[in-house]
Amino acid sequence: MVESRGGGWQPIRKLLDYPGRESQETTENRPCKECGREFEAAVTVYALRSGPRVIGPKQCPECIERLRAEEAQRVAEEAEEAGRALLVAQARVREQWVESMPRKFWxxxxxxxxxxxxxxxxxxxxxxxxxxxxxxxxxxxxxxxxxxxxxxxxxxxxxxxxxxxxxxxxxxxxxxxxxxxxxxxxxxxxxxxxxxxxxxxxxxxxxxxxxxxxxxxxxxxxxxxxxxxxxxxxxxxxxxxxxxxxxxxxxxxxxxxxxxxxxxxxxxxxxxxxxxxxxxxxxxxxxxxxxxxxxxxx
Ligand SMILES: [Zn+2]
Missing domain, CATH: 3.40.50.300 (P-loop containing nucleotide triphosphate hydrolases)
Incomplete structure (x- = not known):
């Protein structure tokens, strides 16, 4: 968000898109930040006062897919680990309760x-x-x-x-x-x-x-x-x-x-x-x- 002259706030995109300024959808070949391989990226070019600004993906589609899968797996593993830890903690609580009873009835x-x-x-x-x-x-x-x-x-x-x-x-x-x-x-x-x-x-x-x-x-x-x-x-x-x-x-x-x-x-x-x-x-x-x-x- 950027403060406008009249005070108040408006989205950057709106500011960039006001008449006379342009944004353009195009493609460009760029190296993937992950694997270094060149890939064709769908990008948006904004014409700013300071010159054109290109916004688009930094990784190739394969790497994005792989990173997403890795993240999903990490989250799943964390959940599984938390679930295991919960089961262990619950078992410990039950054990303490059993031990609160007379030993001969354990x-x-x-x-x-x-x-x-x-x-x-x-x-x-x-x-x-x-x-x-x-x-x-x-x-x-x-x-x-x-x-x-x-x-x-x-x-x-x-x-x-x-x-x-x-x-x-x-x-x-x-x-x-x-x-x-x-x-x-x-x-x-x-x-x-x-x-x-x-x-x-x-x-x-x-x-x-x-x-x-x-x-x-x-x-x-x-x-x-x-x-x-x-x-x-x-x-x-x-x-x-x-x-x-x-x-x-x-x-x-x-x-x-x-x-x-x-x-x-x-x-x-x-x-x-x-x-x-x-x-x-x-x-x-x-x-x-x-x-x-x-x-x-x-
Ligand atoms: Zn890549």
Whole structure:
């Protein structure tokens, strides 16, 4: 752009083309800047006050084509490299999430279950639960209640398989990743919270911190619920945990071998009511079969 006498701006081409000045399309032989070979270039000659000015390609058509292809390939390679780097970074994030779970469950996936007894019944339901879980927004997703009468049927394996599956499905931005699943055992949480009472006046703050650390996590897994003794303390803690999920409209996966009636006794009626609602009318998935330990040792 060039400033005109009257002020304001107008395109150079217009200035050059005003009556009396001319531009002319023609061809000229010139050496290619890339390969040095002479080529016929389509050029425009502008008649300027200072003399003719020739505008046209500096490279021969072959070189232009080759440079374009090279540039396209470079861009594609860069994109591929960036894609590879993203995959590596995502894999690292998933690995960190797996390592945030108890070591003994690092291999507890649906794939490793499949080798055990096949994906049937409740196992398939758990997998579907993990497959349908929204990684963008878990609000409003139903809770999952997993029950087995005896221990050793693999509830913990399934709970961790759900976590693994959700981790596997994640393919977000590693720079803004936060772990979508938190695995806790009921008794473990109770012990941690009880331990905060021994820390004197700041004790209550610290208990609050335990709840806060679980707040907002898209899926909270509470395993081994019912292995603790029913008490006012147990009921109060479970109420806080479940009520927090209920208020946030976020799901909980609850694994227990305590049947419904006794579970209400353990958790208290208010907590049981919320759980009933969160599991769409108390839908309980029952894991049946011989205990893993039984099949192994008998
Ligand atoms: Zn050339």
């Amino acid at each position: 291999e507890s996936t649906f794939e490793s279950w499949q080798g055990r007894s096949g994906l049937t019944g409740v196992v398939r339901e758990c997998q579907k639960y993990a497959d349908d879980f929204s990684l963008e927004d878990a609000h409003g997703y139903p809770s999952l209640w997993l029950f087995s009468e005896t221990n050793g049927l693999g509830k913990s394996h399934l709970a961790n398989a759900v976590a693994h599956r959700i981790f596997q499905r994640w393919d977000g931005d590693p720079g803004r990743a936060s772990c979508p699943v938190r695995y806790e055992t009921g008794p473990g949480l109770l012990v941690r919270i009880r331990a905060t009472y021994d820390r004197g006046v700041s004790g209550l703050d610290t208990e609050e911190r335990v709840y806060r650390s679980l707040r907002g996590v898209p899926l909270l897994i509470l395993d081994d619920v019912g292995k603790e003794t029913p008490s006012e303390h147990t009921r109060r803690v479970y109420f806080h945990l479940i009520d927090q999920r209920y208020q946030e409209d976020l799901p909980v996966m609850l694994c227990t071998n305590v049947p419904g009636e006794r579970l209400e006794d353990l958790l208290g009626p208010a907590t049981a009511d919320r759980l009933y609602e969160m599991t769409q009318g108390g839908q309980c998935h029952t894991l049946k079969g011989k205990s893993f330990r039984e099949t192994r040792f008998t």
